[in-house]
Amino acid sequence: MQLVLHTGVHYTEGERLVRSLLANSEALRERGVVMSRPGTYRSLFRDTLNAMHKTPASPEAREVLLDAVLGETRPERAILSDANFFRTPATAVREGVFYPAAGVRMARMAQLFPDDELEIYISIRNPATLLPILHRVAGDQSDEGFWGDRTPRDMRWSQTIATLREKAPEIPITLWCNEDSPLLWERLLREMTGVGPDVPLEGTYDLLEAIMSPEGMARFRSYIAGRPGLSETQRCRVIGAFLDKFGLEEEIEEELDMPGWDEALVQEMSEAYDADLLLIEQIPRVRLITP
Numbered sequence: 001m002q003l004v005l006h007t008g009v010h011y012t013e014g015e016r017l018v019r020s021l022l023a024n025s026e027a028l029r030e031r032g033v034v035m036s037r038p039g040t041y042r043s044l045f046r047d048t049l050n051a052m053h054k055t056p057a058s059p060e061a062r063e064v065l066l067d068a069v070l071g072e073t074r075p076e077r078a079i080l081s082d083a084n085f086f087r088t089p090a091t092a093v094r095e096g097v098f099y100p101a102a103g104v105r106m107a108r109m110a111q112l113f114p115d116d117e118l119e120i121y122i123s124i125r126n127p128a129t130l131l132p133i134l135h136r137v138a139g140d141q142s143d144e145g146f147w148g149d150r151t152p153r154d155m156r157w158s159q160t161i162a163t164l165r166e167k168a169p170e171i172p173i174t175l176w177c178n179e180d181s182p183l184l185w186e187r188l189l190r191e192m193t194g195v196g197p198d199v200p201l202e203g204t205y206d207l208l209e210a211i212m213s214p215e216g217m218a219r220f221r222s223y224i225a226g227r228p229g230l231s232e233t234q235r236c237r238v239i240g241a242f243l244d245k246f247g248l249e250e251e252i253e254e255e256l257d258m259p260g261w262d263e264a265l266v267q268e269m270s271e272a273y274d275a276d277l278l279l280i281e282q283i284p285r286v287r288l289i290t291p
Helices: 014-022 025-029 042-051 061-070 102-112 127-137 143-147 157-167 178-193 206-211 214-225 232-246 263-281
Strands: 002-006 033-035 077-081 117-124 173-177 286-289
Touching: 002 014, 014 025, 014 033, 014 077, 014 178, 014 206, 025 033, 042 061, 042 102, 061 077, 061 102, 077 178, 102 117, 102 157, 117 157, 117 178, 127 263, 157 173, 157 263, 173 178, 178 206, 178 232, 178 286, 206 214, 206 232, 214 232, 263 286
Parallel strands: 002 077, 002 117, 033 077, 117 173, 173 286
Antiparallel strands: none
8 A cells, every 4th residue: 555644844834735635535535545634543643653662563553553544445545644753843853953753753654564655745944934933832942952063054954854764765755845835736736646637636726825815816716727738837937926926925924033043044044955955856765846
């Protein structure tokens, strides 16, 4: 069975993505794809992964988990989404590392499902906008606990992805930037579900509707409806153009509230983020989705 693990990260529109996927549950089920409601499995998986810190999972653990998620059915493809697969927001950053437990926890998932085809889907986000949030909710906000011997300039997603690759080498990773999500939403739904463009999907503009004015959305839908032959690249350009004109600033602009940070630091971190994406693309079995 194909098992898709959407692992967050936190504060990257994960719950909205789940709702978009759930809106297509019936149509997907007809095609052998199941998107279960997260409430049926999140705490169970979390408890299981935590328990494996002390005791290996039993041989029956796979069936117990799948029964909880799927009942008696066994589809071709199942999607599980939980931003806490890697740990909670309170422990998302420790000593200057994003999600230091990610590799070990995905290795445990591989142990739980040794004969299934696991895939990891991750949305990452510019550290300049994410770190202030994670610092605010961190269980340990001390410089030693949160930053370690690093500075905000040193934070790199490539380190986390490389650790994932080392600890769970057989699991392919698909990754995208949260900043690109409005341009990629339909593609993300299709990538995760494995259905092609011939399958109608609901919610392909869910995120766009949240960040664009009603007038802009009405014009956008009319424009798209009149041009059914647009390529993926052309569609992304159209979305970008409409967002430039009709995007809601209060939904798009991100306020930074981190003492001691200035525009120069944010710019430097943003440039480092762009450079880090080039490193991530070089990691084996990692695919970066871009507009």
